[in-house]
Every structure is written in C-alpha cells, then in structure tokens.
Amino acid sequence: TRSTRPQRLLKAVQKKAIKGDPQSVISTIDYFCRHSEWAMNVGDEKGAILDSVVCEVSPSTALELGTYCGYSAVRIARLLPPGTKLITLEFNPDYAAVARQIIEYSGLQDKICLVEGASGDLIPKMQELFGIKTLDFVFLDHWKDRYLPDIKLLEECQLLRKGSILLADNVICPGTPDYLEYVRNSPRYESKYFKSHLEYTKVEDGLEKSVFLG
Ligand SMILES: Cn1ncc2cc([C@H](O)c3cccc(CNC(=O)c4cc(-c5ccc(F)cc5)cc(O)c4O)c3)ccc21
Numbered sequence: 001t002r003s004t005r006p007q008r009l010l011k012a013v014q015k016k017a018i019k020g021d022p023q024s025v026i027s028t029i030d031y032f033c034r035h036s037e038w039a040m041n042v043g044d045e046k047g048a049i050l051d052s053v054v055c056e057v058s059p060s061t062a063l064e065l066g067t068y069c070g071y072s073a074v075r076i077a078r079l080l081p082p083g084t085k086l087i088t089l090e091f092n093p094d095y096a097a098v099a100r101q102i103i104e105y106s107g108l109q110d111k112i113c114l115v116e117g118a119s120g121d122l123i124p125k126m127q128e129l130f131g132i133k134t135l136d137f138v139f140l141d142h143w144k145d146r147y148l149p150d151i152k153l154l155e156e157c158q159l160l161r162k163g164s165i166l167l168a169d170n171v172i173c174p175g176t177p178d179y180l181e182y183v184r185n186s187p188r189y190e191s192k193y194f195k196s197h198l199e200y201t202k203v204e205d206g207l208e209k210s211v212f213l214g
C-alpha cells in the first residue's frame with residue numbers, strides 16, 4: 001500500500017540528513033517540505049521564533065503537545081541545557097513511530113521523552129509519571145480545539161507557576177480563536193503575538209506567547 005506522508009518524510013531524513021546532527025535533520029525536513037511535499041511542521045520561519053523563546057526561557061521542564069514527526073521536538077531539545085528533558089505527547093501511533101525514528105536519527109533521544117497518549121488523559125498524570133512539580137515551558141501544536149481546554153487543565157493540575165511560558169502554534173491558520181480570546185483577556189496571562197507565516201507558505205500565521213501570572 002502507498003506510504004504515508006510521515007513515512008516519506010522519515011525516508012528523506014534517513015537518506016539526506018547526517019546521523020546525530022539535529023541541525024541537518026531540521027534542514028532536511030524543511031527542504032523536503034518546501035520542495036517535495038508540504039507537511040505540518042512548525043517550519044523554519046516560526047521555528048526561529050520558537051528557538052528564541054526556548055533560549056530565553058532555558059526551561060528545566062518542557063512539555064510539547066502534538067509531536068507529529070518530531071520536528072519541533074528536535075528543534076526544542078537541541079537547545080535545552082544539559083540534564084533537562086522535553087516531554088512530548090502524541091496520540092497517533094503512526095506519527096509516534098515516525099517521530100521516534102527521527103528523534104533517534106537526530107541523536108536527541110536522551111533529551112526527549114515521547115509519550116503516546118492524548119493530552120487530556122496524560123496531563124493529570126504528569127506529576128506522578130515524570131516526577132515534576134511545575135512546567136517552565138509548554139509548546140502547543142496539537143488539535144486546535146484542544147488548546148483552551150488543555151491550558152485550563154494545566155492550571156487545574158497546578159502544573160503552571162508564576163512565569164510559566166506557553167507558546168502556541170497556528171493561532172491564525174488554522175486558528176485557535178477561543179484560546180486567543182482567553183489568554184488575551186484573562187488577568188492570569190500576559191500575551192504577545194509573533195506574526196509569521198504558515199510553514200513553507202506565504203499565508204499569514206503566528207505564534208502566541210503567554211506568560212502565566214499565577
Ligand atoms: C489530544 N492530543 N494529544 C496529543 C495529540 C497529538 C495530535 C497530533 O499530533 C495531531 C494530529 C493531527 C493534527 C494535529 C494538529 N495540527 C494541525 O492541525 C496543523 C494544521 C496545519 C494546517 C494549516 C493549513 C492547512 F491548509 C492545513 C493544515 C498547520 C499546522 O502547523 C498544524 O499544527 C495534531 C493530535 C491530538 C493530540
């Protein structure tokens with residue numbers, strides 16, 4: 001049967017990228033998605049904004065919702081200080097299988113903990129599963145209608161502390177209107193929009209960075 005888009009992306013990485021070199025895995029995926037087949041990675045333009053926020057926060061505990069093929073997990077983990085880990089949640093087993101191989105190819109498997117499951121089920125178990133108290137950084141890139149319920153869940157589970165940073169992909173395209181309205185109007189968040197473009201296109205999109213005020 002026909003291969004899937006994630007499988008074709010993995011094949012390009014295994015063929016073109018340098019094993020153990022995260023930057024070459026990132027560049028290979030961006031080249032493939034720009035010139036061969038579009039895929040919903042955060043991409044190079046929004047990825048540079050993601051990089052700058054990760055470097056600024058330099059998180060000890062980081063969570064990603066929505067691994068897909070592992071592109072943003074590799075982007076984030078390559079910048080994490082030694083001894084820190086990214087926890088990334090993926091509910092689709094086919095995506096998780098490809099992401100594991102791309103993460104391993106990049107050599108970052110010791111800095112990334114990929115957990116198969118849905119955010120709504122796993123978030124309440126984060127403290128017991130990973131022995132963490134609170135999260136310094138959360139990257140949201142899963143189903144757009146789950147962003148709002150999941151940050152409310154993070155609040156309820158006391159996983160956010162004064163100064164925790166949320167960074168949300170696709171707040172314009174496909175769009176997350178209820179999430180944006182909430183973080184921009186809630187007194188518990190200070191929010192800022194980083195204008196950019198939908199990965200590998202000229203369509204407007206952007207990232208919303210929100211600081212939890214406690
Ligand atoms: C509950 N839970 N817990 C973990 C978890 C993990 C997943 C999966 O990783 C998954 C599967 C399918 C879709 C997504 C969301 N991503 C998108 O839908 C998206 C779309 C576009 C776009 C834009 C323009 C187009 F024309 C088409 C697609 C551009 C983007 O950057 C995206 O991130 C995420 C899902 C629910 C999950």
Ligand SMILES: [Mg+2]
Nearest residue numbers: 042141169170
């Ligand atoms: Mg996205």
